[in-house]
Amino acid sequence: MRPVEIKEGVFWLGAxxxxxxxxxxxxxxxxxxxxxxxxxxxxxxxxxxTVAEEFWGTLQCNIAQVLGDRKIDYVVANHLEPxxxxxxxxxVEKYQPEKIFTSPMGQKAMKAHxxxxxxxxxxxxxxxxxxxxxxxxxxxETRMLHWPDSMLTYCPEEKLVFSNDAFGQNWATSERWADxxxxxxxxxxxANYYANIVLPYSPVVLxxxxxxxxxxxxxxxxxxxxxxxxxxxDCAWAIEKYLEFAEQKPKNKAVIVxxxxxxxTEKMAEAIACGLADEGVSVRLMCMKNNHHSDVMAEVFDAxxxxxxxxxxxxxxxxxxxxxxxxMKGLRPQNKIGSAVGSFGWSGECVKILTxxxxxxxxxxxxxxxxxxxxxxxxxxxxxxQGKAIAAAxxxxx
Ligand SMILES: Cc1cc2nc3c(=O)[nH]c(=O)nc-3n(C[C@H](O)[C@H](O)[C@H](O)COP(=O)(O)O)c2cc1C
Ligand SMILES: [Fe+2]
Ligand SMILES: [Fe+2]
Numbered sequence: 001m002r003p004v005e006i007k008e009g010v011f012w013l014g015a016x017x018x019x020x021x022x023x024x025x026x027x028x029x030x031x032x033x034x035x036x037x038x039x040x041x042x043x044x045x046x047x048x049x050t051v052a053e054e055f056w057g058t059l060q061c062n063i064a065q066v067l068g069d070r071k072i073d074y075v076v077a078n079h080l081e082p083x084x085x086x087x088x089x090x091x092v093e094k095y096q097p098e099k100i101f102t103s104p105m106g107q108k109a110m111k112a113h114x115x116x117x118x119x120x121x122x123x124x125x126x127x128x129x130x131x132x133x134x135x136x137x138x139x140x141e142t143r144m145l146h147w148p149d150s151m152l153t154y155c156p157e158e159k160l161v162f163s164n165d166a167f168g169q170n171w172a173t174s175e176r177w178a179d180x181x182x183x184x185x186x187x188x189x190x191a192n193y194y195a196n197i198v199l200p201y202s203p204v205v206l207x208x209x210x211x212x213x214x215x216x217x218x219x220x221x222x223x224x225x226x227x228x229x230x231x232x233x234d235c236a237w238a239i240e241k242y243l244e245f246a247e248q249k250p251k252n253k254a255v256i257v258x259x260x261x262x263x264x265t266e267k268m269a270e271a272i273a274c275g276l277a278d279e280g281v282s283v284r285l286m287c288m289k290n291n292h293h294s295d296v297m298a299e300v301f302d303a304x305x306x307x308x309x310x311x312x313x314x315x316x317x318x319x320x321x322x323x324x325x326x327x328m329k330g331l332r333p334q335n336k337i338g339s340a341v342g343s344f345g346w347s348g349e350c351v352k353i354l355t356x357x358x359x360x361x362x363x364x365x366x367x368x369x370x371x372x373x374x375x376x377x378x379x380x381x382x383x384x385x386q387g388k389a390i391a392a393a394x395x396x397x398x
Contacts, residue, residue: 003039003062004176006221006229007158011039013062015055018172024083026327027196027294031189032172035083036225038162039066040155043133044073047097048153048162049225053086060094071095074132077102078164080109080149084225089114101130103141106149124151140211142166145204146197152208159220166205167238168226169193178228178238186228187241193226194245195301196294200332205246209239248334250304252398254281254390257296258309259288259318264343264374265350269309271380272341275387281305281394288320293327300328304394305337306363308354312344317353325357337393338363341383342370364397366390 004012014036023029035051037059045067051059063072072095077085080102088110092100101124102110110121124130124139140152146165153162169189175181198205212219222230222238230238254276260266266287273283284299300306308325310317317325338358342350351370358365369386371379 001174003066006038006176006223007160009041010155010158010160011041011066012176012223012229013037013039013051013059013066015051015058016172016174017052017055020170020172023170028292029170031170033170033226034172036223036227036229037084038223039063040132040135041066041070042135044098045070046074046076046132046137047072047091047095048076049078049084049164050087050091052083053090056087056090059087059091063095073098074130075100076137076153076162077106077110078151078153078162079147079225080106080113081147081165084164085113089116092116092119101137101139103139103143103149103151105141105143106151109147109149140208142204142208145201145208154217156218159218161217161219161222163222163224165197165225166208167222167230167242168224169228171227173228176229178230178234179232181228189227190238190241191245191301192294192298194242195298196331198245199301200330202246202248202334205242209243209246212239245301250335250394250397251302252281252394253284253303254305254307254394255284255286255296255299255303256307256309257286257288257291257300257321257324258307258341259320260309260343261311261313261318264371265309265311265341268341268343268369268371268375268379268383269307271375271383272307272387272390275384275389276305276391277387279388279391279395281391288318288324293324296324297328297331300333300336303336304397305339305390306333306358307339307341307390308358309341310350310354311342312348312350315347315349317342317350321354325354329357329361333361335397336361336363337366337390337397339366339386339390340368341386342368343375344370344372348372364393366393
């Protein structure tokens, strides 16, 4: 895609990664992604972030289209992850910027990552103001949102914030603005990105949003480094969504995530789903053989209850469930009810192991159900009633 002038003298550059499906090696980007970066043409020509290394050609081409022979004076690195800093070393080598601005932790990461000797790095802790001519850039550290080095760059004259990964979505499109695409899809992809990348840092999101409010920053444009940008009233909408995501208020929804060898656990899970659905709870039944852990997480994110199921396998649980639980625990979901279910043959450790995972995630545990070998009607009834009991716990929580 060609550069887009988003405000007079401020350009979206970026690269659209239409074919990307594996995002960062562990999550699914079903609709591809974009690496947005920006160029401000002022007395000091300033490049904000770069793109993934494989798009170095695109970046050079975009810069040339906007600048012709003019040089880049400043580079701002809001985040050192390779999807945004992947071309940083090449940019430094080719354009020889006068200065590179980054957060205090960014400087450390830059040293460790790029092993540079003589880059003209300048550290910009929160509150630093930098004049680039007609415009000012001010910096806000967002440490651990979602890397130690992450920061936001705000331009008061344009009422514009370069938010890096915050507010991003994985969506390769020809459109650049949130108001040009379907709102429901946008929200879904924004939530998916949040659930899989930002979720553990929700307290930092809340703190950052509070700081932005306290500082009275006027925001008319939000430019994230992935996906669509927000302008006008959409900025308030995006901030409101992030507040909602970070608060993790549960919805009237349950996710049953399980794996099974001979379908006994699966049948028990289905009976629990019936009990929940009959009480008006929206249920997602997700078998790990057919769902990627990042898609499950996108559903778990706003659910009030998570029911985990596995048969006992070699005195443990099935490996795809171990994968799911490892992933889920790392993302630290809050305010959830948890319960376990599983079929077993002889030693029967499954429910105990699953329940331990739920406790480790501080979930409010509803005692689980295990059954030897194939469940009969009596067991199905028990599971159905378990669904109803979990529904009652959800109602009490909402
Ligand atoms: C390879 C294998 C290992 C198993 N290991 C155990 C075990 O260590 N302890 C146990 O109680 N059951 C064990 N089982 C029995 C299963 O837990 C039992 O068949 C259960 O009903 C399967 O539930 P499912 O239909 O949901 O797969 C094992 C089964 C298989 C095939
Ligand atoms: Fe990142
Ligand atoms: Fe990113």
